[in-house]
Amino acid sequence: MISTSSFKRFPPPQSYAFVSFPVPHVMLVVFNRPKALNAMTSAAQYDLETLFTWYDSEPSLRCAIVTGAGRAFCAGMDLKEWNQLNIRRAKGEHTTQAPMPRSGFGALSRRHGKKPIIAAVNGIAFGGGMEIVSNLDMVVAVKSALFALPEAKRGVVAMAGSLPRLARTIGRPRATELALTGKSITAAEAKEWGLINAVTEDGAADDDILDRPVVKAALQYAASICENSPDSVIISRAGIVAGWEDGSAENASRLLSENWEPALNEGENLREGLRAFSEKREPRWIDSKL
The missing domain is CATH 3.90.226.10 (2-enoyl-CoA Hydratase; Chain A, domain 1)
Structure with a gap:
C-alpha cells in the first residue's frame, strides 16, 4: 500500500x-x-x-x-x-x-x-x-x-x-x-x-x-x-464526456479545443512526451497541474 x-x-x-x-x-x-x-x-x-x-x-x-x-x-x-x-x-x-x-x-x-x-x-x-x-x-x-x-x-x-x-x-x-x-x-x-x-x-x-x-x-x-500523460488522460476524458453528454460532436470538439488546448500546449507533459519520443526513451511524466 x-x-x-x-x-x-x-x-x-x-x-x-x-x-x-x-x-x-x-x-x-x-x-x-x-x-x-x-x-x-x-x-x-x-x-x-x-x-x-x-x-x-x-x-x-x-x-x-x-x-x-x-x-x-x-x-x-x-x-x-x-x-x-x-x-x-x-x-x-x-x-x-x-x-x-x-x-x-x-x-x-x-x-x-x-x-x-x-x-x-x-x-x-x-x-x-x-x-x-x-x-x-x-x-x-x-x-x-x-x-x-x-x-x-x-x-x-x-x-x-x-x-x-x-x-x-x-x-x-x-x-x-x-x-x-x-x-x-x-x-x-x-x-x-x-x-x-x-x-x-x-x-x-x-x-x-x-x-x-x-x-x-x-x-x-x-x-x-x-502509464500515459496525466494531462492527456484528463483532456481526452473531457472530450469523451462532452460528446456523450452534449449531443453535438462538432460542438463538443470546439469546446474541447477552446477550453483545453492552451493548457495542454503550455504544460510540461506535452513537451516531455515529444522529447522522450525524439530521444527514444520512456517519458517521465509529472503530476498534472490542470
Missing part, C-alpha cells in the same frame, strides 16, 4: 467506504456495508462526494477504482432509510439536506469530475448501483454479476441519471427493457450490450479485495492509464 504522507491533503474520512492506495497514482474505494449488500445511506453519499472531489484535486492520483465488500457491488439506496424519510415528509418534517448530492447517487451517477473512475463490479449492481455503473468511465465485472433497475417494482423511479445515459450507451429499446420491466441482465449480456468493458472469473466473497480477479483486471486497466 502507498503511504498517504505524500498527499497535499489527507483524504476525507469515510463512514461507508474503505479507501486505500494499493499502487502509485491509484485510489481504491470499497463500498463497505456487506451485510446490507452495500446499500447506500444519505450520509454515505455526501462522504463520497467529498472523497471524489478530493481525488480530483490531489495531483498525484490519476485513476480510481470502486468495488464492493462481500457479495454485492451496491444494491442501491437503503430502502429502510428512504421509507423513514418519506414518513417524516408525510408528517410535515423538513430536512436541510437532500437525500443525494448534485453529483448523483453515491456521488457518481451524475458526476462529471476530472479524472477517470473504473468500476470493479463484484456482484449485484441494482438500482443506484446500476446508476453508478451507467456513468463510470470503464466497467469490469465478474461473470456472476447481475445488473438491474428494479425501481418500478418498488413504485419509485431511477432518477439519479441512468435513464438518459443508458439510452445513449445501450440504445432506447434495451434501456426501456431494463427500466420498464425491472429485469436483471448478466455480465455477459451487459458486455454484449456495450455497457461493460470486460468480464472476469468470480472470486469468493471473503477473498482479500486485491486478490479478486475483477479488482486485478481493474488495476491492469488503471496501470495502462497511469
Whole structure:
C-alpha cells in the first residue's frame, strides 16, 4: 500500500467506504456495508462526494477504482432509510439536506469530475448501483454479476441519471427493457450490450479485495492509464464526456479545443512526451497541474 504522507491533503474520512492506495497514482474505494449488500445511506453519499472531489484535486492520483465488500457491488439506496424519510415528509418534517448530492447517487451517477473512475463490479449492481455503473468511465465485472433497475417494482423511479445515459450507451429499446420491466441482465449480456468493458472469473466473497480477479483486471486497466500523460488522460476524458453528454460532436470538439488546448500546449507533459519520443526513451511524466 502507498503511504498517504505524500498527499497535499489527507483524504476525507469515510463512514461507508474503505479507501486505500494499493499502487502509485491509484485510489481504491470499497463500498463497505456487506451485510446490507452495500446499500447506500444519505450520509454515505455526501462522504463520497467529498472523497471524489478530493481525488480530483490531489495531483498525484490519476485513476480510481470502486468495488464492493462481500457479495454485492451496491444494491442501491437503503430502502429502510428512504421509507423513514418519506414518513417524516408525510408528517410535515423538513430536512436541510437532500437525500443525494448534485453529483448523483453515491456521488457518481451524475458526476462529471476530472479524472477517470473504473468500476470493479463484484456482484449485484441494482438500482443506484446500476446508476453508478451507467456513468463510470470503464466497467469490469465478474461473470456472476447481475445488473438491474428494479425501481418500478418498488413504485419509485431511477432518477439519479441512468435513464438518459443508458439510452445513449445501450440504445432506447434495451434501456426501456431494463427500466420498464425491472429485469436483471448478466455480465455477459451487459458486455454484449456495450455497457461493460470486460468480464472476469468470480472470486469468493471473503477473498482479500486485491486478490479478486475483477479488482486485478481493474488495476491492469488503471496501470495502462497511469502509464500515459496525466494531462492527456484528463483532456481526452473531457472530450469523451462532452460528446456523450452534449449531443453535438462538432460542438463538443470546439469546446474541447477552446477550453483545453492552451493548457495542454503550455504544460510540461506535452513537451516531455515529444522529447522522450525524439530521444527514444520512456517519458517521465509529472503530476498534472490542470
